[in-house]
Amino acid sequence: MPRNTQHHLTPREELYGRIRRFQERLRAAGVDLALIIQNADLFYFSGTCQDAHLMIPAQGEPLMMVRKSYERALKESALDRVTQLKNLAAVRSGIEKYFKGSSRVGLEMDVLPANLFFRYKELLKPMEVVDVSEEIRKTRMIKSPYEIDRLKDSARLSTEMFSQVPSFLRVGMSEVELAGRIEQYMRERGHQGALRVRAFNQEAHMGHLMSGWTAACPSFFNGPTGGAGLNPSFPQSAGYKKIGRNEPIVVDYATVVNGYISDHTRIFSFGQVSDKLTLAHNISLEIKRFFMREAKPGSDGKDLYYSAYQMVQKAGLSEQYMGFGSGVNFVGHGTGLELDELPVIARNHHIILQPGMAFALEPKFVFPNEGAVGIEDTxxxxxxxxxQLTGHDDSIQIL
Structure with a gap:
């Protein structure tokens, strides 16, 4: 029977702890006040993503001005100062009234559309407008115990779902039929149905479900796999292909519960897959074991990436690693309220691991016309x- 997942309102002490850490970064950057607008950031700092402007000064109490719905924001947010916003001009008057002396105002320039940026820039003159997106992302990069508990909630649902996949599968069913069964199972148990991606134009489905050659079908999505999809307007994940025997079935789902995302991949097959696919999958497991053994606070993500890549080279699988032809240069990506948070474990990213970082490790191999293998765990x-938060047997599951 479907179970209800407990609904969490972010505790007041959690919100103010996040705000204090962010304020330290604002002071270090010489920024007087940050104006938070984007939904994921707004939820992180306020506990609501109603239509609002959240003003966080470098020192002192934040103020949230809500356009719609003010009543819901009052119920959902534990912030002390929440007022109604009648029009955009009131944002400037709010800054002038409550935060006198503000001269450098920070915006989320990595996600703010250009037309809105110019509008805010004009509205705030003669105040200087600066970018605080990096300060926001680095604050969010370190998860609190509360956030880790929410990630564990998400990972538990994902692990439950993977235990059910064999009962959903049958030879000859379409990918999209299997996707529908998986997604119904998770939606009934608390998956919110949509996940957030920060990067521009990186629309994401609940998951990528692919079988055989469709897992090697290239896509715009910034990941090792894409999938054929149902049509060119959304060219990723499940399509109409029928699932056959002796081919890898890739079940790669991002589970979102109470806003927090766990990312998880397992491989299934009706009968054995080819020896070269089995070898590649075993290399993925070796990379995971290496990370679990060697990655610790103080480790450099770039060094970990290259150590893993040496294992790939030794196995003669460089061409297939993390996508064929147009592969990606990372093996792990941060996750939390968005699917593409920091840290990134990548070829060109020096990132020193710290307690509280959460990331999805996904060593995968893609073979044209044959499919993909590999694993992913949060x-x-x-x-x-x-x-490791996500579970289930990580070998190829032979059905």
């Missing part, structure tokens, strides 16, 4: 190493 950096 991990958290602890004081002593990595803790």
């Amino acid at each position: 991990l958290v950096v602890t004081e002593t190493g990595l803790e």
